[in-house]
Amino acid sequence: MKEKKYFDSLDKLASGCTTSQLLDNVRRVLMPQGHLTWEFLSASVEGVVSRAEFLSRPTDAGVVFRLRWEWGPQADRGHIEPVLDHQTK
Numbered sequence: 001m002k003e004k005k006y007f008d009s010l011d012k013l014a015s016g017c018t019t020s021q022l023l024d025n026v027r028r029v030l031m032p033q034g035h036l037t038w039e040f041l042s043a044s045v046e047g048v049v050s051r052a053e054f055l056s057r058p059t060d061a062g063v064v065f066r067l068r069w070e071w072g073p074q075a076d077r078g079h080i081e082p083v084l085d086h087q088t089k
Contacts, residue, residue: 002047010040017043022050025071029054038067048073055083 007013010026017023022045029038029052036056043052049072056065069078 004044004046007043008041013040013043017045019045019050021071022052025050025069025076026052029067029069035059036065 005016005018007016013023013026022043026040026043030040036059038054038056041053041055043050045051049070051068051070054067054069056067058064064083065080066083067078067080070076
């Protein structure tokens with residue numbers, strides 16, 4: 001069984017991650033670029049697959065987005081979706 005490591009803060013990720021690849025990938029997402037600014041929620045490593053989850057700061061329309069990334073030997077893929085309970089009316 002593969003050991004799963006979970007990180008719920010950037011400090012824990014920086015100090016406890018045994019692979020720099022996950023930390024580098026998280027830093028790339030957090031770099032200001034485009035229209036959305038991301039905040040770190042969590043990350044995990046299980047075997048050779050790593051995952052991370054982020055929330056955007058609210059857009060001008062008050063919409064918050066969730067971004068989930070997965071990095072692995074098969075492919076790197078991300079999924080973005082609006083978080084409906086964070087919308088401002």
